[in-house]
Amino acid sequence: MRSGAVAHWGLIGANVTKPTIDDVAALAGVARTTVSRVLNNQPNVRPLVRERVLGAVETLGYRVNVQARNLAGRKVVRIALIHASDFDTEPNSYFSSALELGATRAGAGLGVQIITHVINQNDPAASDEIVARLRDDQCNGVILTPPFSDYPPLLREIDALGVAMVCIAGGAEAENFALSLGIDDFRAGEEIGAHLTGLGHRHFGFIKGLQGHASAETRYDGFLAALAKAGLGPDAVSTRRGNFTFRSGLECGQALLADRLRVDALVCANDDMAAGALLAAHKSGLSIPQDIAITGFDDTPVSEIVWPPLTTIHQPLKRMGARAVEYLADRLSAGMRDQTGREIIEHHLVVRDSTFVPTPAAK
Amino acid sequence: MRSGAVAHWGLIGANVTKPTIDDVAALAGVARTTVSRVLNNQPNVRPLVRERVLGAVETLGYRVNVQARNLAGRKVVRIALIHASDFDTEPNSYFSSALELGATRAGAGLGVQIITHVINQNDPAASDEIVARLRDDQCNGVILTPPFSDYPPLLREIDALGVAMVCIAGGAEAENFALSLGIDDFRAGEEIGAHLTGLGHRHFGFIKGLQGHASAETRYDGFLAALAKAGLGPDAVSTRRGNFTFRSGLECGQALLADRLRVDALVCANDDMAAGALLAAHKSGLSIPQDIAITGFDDTPVSEIVWPPLTTIHQPLKRMGARAVEYLADRLSAGMRDQTGREIIEHHLVVRDSTFVPTPAAK
DNA sequence: TCGATAATTGGAAGCGCTTCCAATTTATGC
DNA sequence: GCATAAATTGGAAGCGCTTCCAATTATCGA
Numbered sequence: 001m002r003s004g005a006v007a008h009w010g011l012i013g014a015n016v017t018k019p020t021i022d023d024v025a026a027l028a029g030v031a032r033t034t035v036s037r038v039l040n041n042q043p044n045v046r047p048l049v050r051e052r053v054l055g056a057v058e059t060l061g062y063r064v065n066v067q068a069r070n071l072a073g074r075k076v077v078r079i080a081l082i083h084a085s086d087f088d089t090e091p092n093s094y095f096s097s098a099l100e101l102g103a104t105r106a107g108a109g110l111g112v113q114i115i116t117h118v119i120n121q122n123d124p125a126a127s128d129e130i131v132a133r134l135r136d137d138q139c140n141g142v143i144l145t146p147p148f149s150d151y152p153p154l155l156r157e158i159d160a161l162g163v164a165m166v167c168i169a170g171g172a173e174a175e176n177f178a179l180s181l182g183i184d185d186f187r188a189g190e191e192i193g194a195h196l197t198g199l200g201h202r203h204f205g206f207i208k209g210l211q212g213h214a215s216a217e218t219r220y221d222g223f224l225a226a227l228a229k230a231g232l233g234p235d236a237v238s239t240r241r242g243n244f245t246f247r248s249g250l251e252c253g254q255a256l257l258a259d260r261l262r263v264d265a266l267v268c269a270n271d272d273m274a275a276g277a278l279l280a281a282h283k284s285g286l287s288i289p290q291d292i293a294i295t296g297f298d299d300t301p302v303s304e305i306v307w308p309p310l311t312t313i314h315q316p317l318k319r320m321g322a323r324a325v326e327y328l329a330d331r332l333s334a335g336m337r338d339q340t341g342r343e344i345i346e347h348h349l350v351v352r353d354s355t356f357v358p359t360p361a362a363k
Numbered sequence: 364m365r366s367g368a369v370a371h372w373g374l375i376g377a378n379v380t381k382p383t384i385d386d387v388a389a390l391a392g393v394a395r396t397t398v399s400r401v402l403n404n405q406p407n408v409r410p411l412v413r414e415r416v417l418g419a420v421e422t423l424g425y426r427v428n429v430q431a432r433n434l435a436g437r438k439v440v441r442i443a444l445i446h447a448s449d450f451d452t453e454p455n456s457y458f459s460s461a462l463e464l465g466a467t468r469a470g471a472g473l474g475v476q477i478i479t480h481v482i483n484q485n486d487p488a489a490s491d492e493i494v495a496r497l498r499d500d501q502c503n504g505v506i507l508t509p510p511f512s513d514y515p516p517l518l519r520e521i522d523a524l525g526v527a528m529v530c531i532a533g534g535a536e537a538e539n540f541a542l543s544l545g546i547d548d549f550r551a552g553e554e555i556g557a558h559l560t561g562l563g564h565r566h567f568g569f570i571k572g573l574q575g576h577a578s579a580e581t582r583y584d585g586f587l588a589a590l591a592k593a594g595l596g597p598d599a600v601s602t603r604r605g606n607f608t609f610r611s612g613l614e615c616g617q618a619l620l621a622d623r624l625r626v627d628a629l630v631c632a633n634d635d636m637a638a639g640a641l642l643a644a645h646k647s648g649l650s651i652p653q654d655i656a657i658t659g660f661d662d663t664p665v666s667e668i669v670w671p672p673l674t675t676i677h678q679p680l681k682r683m684g685a686r687a688v689e690y691l692a693d694r695l696s697a698g699m700r701d702q703t704g705r706e707i708i709e710h711h712l713v714v715r716d717s718t719f720v721p722t723p724a725a726k
Numbered sequence: 727t728c729g730a731t732a733a734t735t736g737g738a739a740g741c742g743c744t745t746c747c748a749a750t751t752t753a754t755g756c
Numbered sequence: 757g758c759a760t761a762a763a764t765t766g767g768a769a770g771c772g773c774t775t776c777c778a779a780t781t782a783t784c785g786a
Binding site: 018061063065066067068070071076093094097098100101104105107108109111113114115116136137138246250272275276279282301302304305306307 | 381424426428429430431433434439456457460461463464467468470471472474476477478479499500501609613635638639642645664665667668669670
């Protein structure tokens with residue numbers, strides 16, 4: 001029985017009264033306060049009484065009203081989620097969307113309000129804009145994504161405002177002001193490097209993303225470290241900087257392939273650019289992965305709708321978004337916003353056909 | 364000045380008291396009730412008083428607390444958003460994500476709780492599952508997406524439960540039980556047909572989606588209507604049925620191209636399949652759009668990260684999600700759920716290089 | 727000009743919950 | 757066995773807002 005409810009309310013619809021905490025209290029024969037204690041896992045309730053309350057909850061199909069809970073608990077939490085846009089486009093749109101979905105789903109359960117803002121990262125007044133939004137919306141928490149999560153002046157300013165902060169994939173400074181949430185970028189870069197050197201690749205083209213994305217730089221460092229372990233120096237890789245879009249991946253890919261035809265693997269800072277690089281390779285008449293291997297990053301849906309599907313690093317973006325919200329809700333209802341530091345989320349390498357085909361298929 | 368607030372609160376953070384309705388009332392020298400009236404655009408407030416209240420709101424930087432508002436107004440709205448999954452995958456993931464983002468953003472502003480559920484559409488007990496979730500979560504509204512939005516027995520069952528309903532891209536029956544929200548599918552199909560026949564195409568391959576997606580069928584009818592206007596009969600098009608995934612698009616594309624090489628345009632029911640069809644064409648050594656034109660549907664990010672970029676129909680999915688929530692919130696707070704019918708959202712044809720290149724580029 | 731009606735305003739209750747504090751019960755030490 | 761501390765319960769206030777209803781003021785026709 002999927003339906004755990006023992007009771008039902010005839011019409012669940014519009015104006016049907018749902019059971020309240022008082023109904024539960026009455027049925028369990030205790031005071032409302034006691035029910036509240038049980039519901040919030042607070043101590044000082046006899047096991048027997050706790051059982052009785054839980055039973056009543058079950059019988060009535062009671063669900064706490066988060067709105068009332070937050071109101072009574074004086075914990076109105078409003079969180080701003082700040083995305084970056086590059087000019088008028090929405091680069092890395094899956095990245096943003098997945099984070100936001102994770103955040104809002106968690107927010108719904110906690111009764112936390114989440115307001116999304118897209119800020120142009122090229123606008124010199126971007127920081128002011130963000131601060132203004134935070135102020136206008138009276139947010140008490142904020143989630144920053146790259147490149148904002150790695151812009152120390154902004155972090156300092158927000159910190160001074162007294163707004164609790166989570167930085168997604170931020171830079172080194174982030175953890176001084178906020179919870180810095182992200183994968184182990186160095187290790188992720190290393191894994192890609194190890195995977196490729198392990199397959200025998202020796203000459204690399206690396207398509208970086210926009211400057212100022214600290215975590216992306218760290219991945220590059222990790223990548224180089226893996227090469228070093230395989231006895232390869234930095235001269236084994238030529239780099240190019242894109243802006244995370246398909247088009248820039250195409251252009252950088254073409255440039256890298258034209259520059260030095262001996263490149264046998266293209267490593268890209270995200271999946272969209274990898275898709276572009278893939279096209280560049282196809283256009284050059286190269287077959288993948290036989291002539292050239294290509295890797296992406298993020299494991300967005302893109303990685304499965306190109307040919308061949310992309311080897312990439314899976315980042316649990318939804319989970320990260322959810323975690324950010326839970327952390328902030330927690331911190332803010334506890335009244336404090338002082339806990340800072342770094343929290344690592346597990347990633348993993350997803351090997352697909354763009355680097356390795358188990359049974360070498362004849363083209 | 365982006366920051367409209369005249370006042371600020373020093374620390375916006377954790378435990379700083381935000382102005383309440385009583386603060387506004389005090390400053391404006393009126394009763395709380397009057398402020399409420401102004402805030403809710405209710406009649407019977409003298410223009411002068413209204414001004415005074417609005418001024419106080421501005422001065423204090425007051426923002427209504429939606430949690431309290433909903434609590435006091437006895438309008439606890441919880442909406443379930445039901446997505447379909449095909450086996451364990453998340454097909455059409457952008458479609459779902461965009462709807463959800465639109466819905467949750469609107470929900471945040473209205474203080475409406477949105478709970479997302481992903482239900483396996485192949486499960487024979489899918490309907491029961493949905494009803495159980497609605498019951499367990501005590502939802503008073505639900506948003507159904509294809510193919511659920513076109514499954515009359517489910518619609519009837521939910522209707523009987525007394526849960527208000529919005530069907531996205533539903534079938535003909537939907538509007539009898541719910542607000543049926545979607546684009547004008549027939550016209551969209553027609554536009555694609557007209558675009559292609561206008562470009563001189565005469566032999567079509569049509570890659571349909573999964574059965575049971577009514578709106579997709581309607582698009583097909585519209586497409587045929589356009590062909591008819593161009594003097595072409597149904598024999599001008601051969602069809603194939605995919606399941607909305609890239610892979611199925613690839614397979615269907617290959618089949619259509621192998622079947623009858625005289626096909627000069629491939630029309631696909633969504634962008635993912637069009638991306639697959641694109642690959643099929645590339646593999647056959649065809650150049651696009653010179654040898655064969657390809658169209659998608661939805662205008663998801665995919666359409667811009669393939670080569671050439673896809674001509675497709677833009678559906679304002681986020682707007683649709685938002686509209687669904689606004690409608691339900693409205694209906695439910697008004698206490699009634701009786702308004703049903705159909706609401707058309709504007710779409711438009713986005714012409715990209717997969718069908719037409721303005722200045723014929725030399726390959 | 728005056729009573730009657732309509733337009734404004736304010737007072738107070740209460741939405742469902744948490745939390746402070748006082749009351750009660752139980753456990754503990756000598 | 758009894759005073760005292762500790763654990764457990766309940767009462768009541770109040771979070772920020774809407775809304776019912778009564779009180780007040782303005783408007784109008786004869």
